[in-house]
Amino acid sequence: MPPPDPISDPSLISDEALVAACLAGERDAFATIVERYQRLLCSLAYSATGRLSxxxxxxxxxxxxxxHQLPKLSEPGKLRSWLCGILRFKVSRRRRADDRQPVHGAAPIEEIPEMETDDEPAAERVMRAEDQALLWQALERVPENYRTPLVLFYREHRSIEHVAVAxxxxxxxxxxxxxRGRKLLQERMLSFVEGALSRSAPTKVFTLGVLAALPEWATPAQAAVAASGAGAGVSGSAAASAAQGGALAKTTAAAGALASLAGFVSAGLGLRAxxxxxxxxxxxxxxxxxxxxFVGVLLAGLGVLYGLRAGALAALAEESRFAWMVAAQIVVAAxxxxxxxxxxRSLRAERRLxxxxxxxxxxxxxxxxxxAGAATGSYRSRLTLAGVPLVHFRFAKAEEGDGPVVGWIAGGDRAYGLLFAWGGVAVAPVSVGIVSGGxxxxxxxxxxxxxxxxxxxxxxxxGCAAIGLRALxxxxxxxxxxxxxxxxxxxxVAAQGRVAWAEHHNDATAHVLLNGESGGGVDGMVLALLAIATVLTLVPVVYYARGVRQRFGKSE
Incomplete structure (x- = not known):
């Protein structure tokens, strides 16, 4: 049997010969190069981007x-690696670019030979798109050095030899x-399925949706009569979201307002003192x-945050909302x-003045x-514990050289308490102040x-703005x-808000993680804290302001 003719079997033509033919102007030779390496380049590009088109x-x-660059190829025998290098450059540039780069130098559309098409139904095209999305959701979880061999292996007809060469x-x-890639793919896909199924289970949100959709103060019979005369309904999911969002907004608004009361009451009575x-x-x-x-800075900060919130809610793109969110966190941190x-610095300026x-x-x-040093300027209890007075309050304005007020219960411009402290700066296990720590x-x-x-x-x-392990x-x-x-x-981990960002945000998982299966969350604790805040703020501040007025407010 005579040996195969390279002309009739293009696979036997070497890369060097094909490059030489292309340089001589033979487009068919380049078509052979494309057919030889198209699967490789498409596979490498898909492994990098995850999108077939x-x-x-x-x-x-x-x-x-x-x-266009063939004349610059100095070693035609390395055509395959040279083509892969061009592709990798294209992928890198595409990742950096916002807009897709056009294909330059392509032949006019009328010169392109008509190709066969399969007129598949629209439903099948949709299903294929869904399959592609699911495929990439599984593959993108596998590191690229394992993902690329997987893609090439199954696209190269399960040929380990072809993958090794490529x-x-x-x-x-x-x-x-x-x-290793198959093992990772199996683990990631199993994790993906488990997570998706667990998040899909009905939770308290479903119950809230059902209850929110029921007419208020109506029995089932009354609701049936009302429904027969009404022409519109409410989506369960929408109602659930509205119920959850409304409750959250009311809780956080009340929490922020009452929490802020501590600062503003302290500032007002502090001004009078x-x-x-x-x-x-x-x-x-x-x-x-x-x-x-100091009151103006807080009000201005809250105003800026409110404006950023409004801007984020008006933005449609997720990237834009993220930018508004970052700006808000910068304002809070500042x-x-x-x-x-x-x-x-202001307290030091007061003392110097x-x-x-x-x-x-x-x-x-x-x-x-x-x-200076008058007895009316402070109160220090005779009773002490471990050498520290049980109560120590400074009623007079501090002067240069005066240290902070220290006691088990302490109050003043700078108050350090072993149990409780109130002041401009207050530090104690339980502290109330313009700036407090404990x-x-x-x-x-x-x-x-x-x-x-x-x-x-x-x-x-x-608070109005909160930073913590758990923040409201x-x-x-x-x-x-x-x-x-x-x-x-x-x-x-989990976030709920008008503009939220977390591993789980505004979904059933976030709801359960933040509020528990019962949906109670921290509401009870919030109310208790607010009650404590109100009492602890008003009682010592009123007492301190009253003491200052009694001692220094009227001329003798």
Missing amino acids: ESEDLAQEAFVEAW LDLSEDAVKQRLS SLDQARTGNERRQAIVMSVV IVVLYPLGLS RTAERLRDPAAFAQARDR LLTIGAVSFGAVSVGTMAVGGLAL GWLSALGWHGAQSGGFAVAE
Whole structure:
């Protein structure tokens, strides 16, 4: 039998010969190159992009580019690796580009030979698209160094030899990667199916949807009569979302408003106490400016967050919403960091001004109660525990050289308590202040294991804006385990909010993780914290302001 004729069997023609024929202007030779390597390039592109149509576009672009660049190919025997290099460059550039790059130099459409088509029904095309989506959802979970051999193996008619040659690997290496890739694919697909099925199970959201769809204060018989005369209905899922979203918005709005009450009440009564303590016009002006600035910063911050929330809700693209969300978190972080620093500087300025005013206007401090170190300026209980007074309050304005107030129960511009503290800066296991720190903390900006405030940071954080392991905020919540908000909700695990970002966000899994199977969540704890916040804020602040007024508010 005579040997096969290379002309009749193009597979026997070497790459070198095909390149030489292409350089001589033979388009059929390039067609042979395309047929020889099209499966390889399409497979590599698909492994990188996960989209069949895009992978074919990229492979076509690579072949067209190769046709134009053939004169620059110095080693025709390395045609395959050269083509793969062009494709990888195209893939890299496509990933960086927002718009798809056109195929340059393509022949006019009328010159392209008519190809056979299969007029499949629309339903089958949809099913094929769904199959492709599911296929990539499974494959993209496999690392690319294992995914590429898998794609090539099944596209190269299960030929380990072809895969090894295409990837410049040994056959043993290909076998190992295929084995590992199949195992990973099985694990990822099983995990995907398990997760999808668990998330699809009906939860409390379903119950809320059913109840929300029922007419209020109506028996089943009355509802049937009403339904017979009504022409419209409510979707169960939509009702569930509305019920859940409405409840969440109301809870977080109430939480934020009442949590903020701590900061604003402290600021208002603190201003009155500062005015009572003031002895000169400069001190009174400083007290007013400080109160306006610190309350204004909080109000301005909340206004910015509200505006960012509105912008995010108006944005349609997910990327745009993410940008609004990042901006909101930057605003919250800036206030949380800069507010305590600004307060600390302002308190130092108050102390310096008091010392300077004594020297400038001694007559203003002529009364006994206004002399430095006067007994009326503070209260220290005789009873002590471990050498620390049980109660220690400073009622006079602090001066340069004065340290913080320290006691089991402490109050003043800077108060450190072993049990409880109230002040401009308050640090104690239970603390209430403009800036507070401890275990249970309440204030304009608070840091604690359980933190309640306009800006709250802690293990469990509750406020207008909250940052914590578990965060609940009216406008913004940034949490590790979970975040719930009527605005932005960002978390590692679960988040519920108008604009949410987490592994599970605004879905049944997030609802269960954040609220439990019963749907109760932290509502009961929230109400308890709010009650504690109100009591702990009003009682010591009112007592302190009253004490200042009694001692310094009226002339003798």
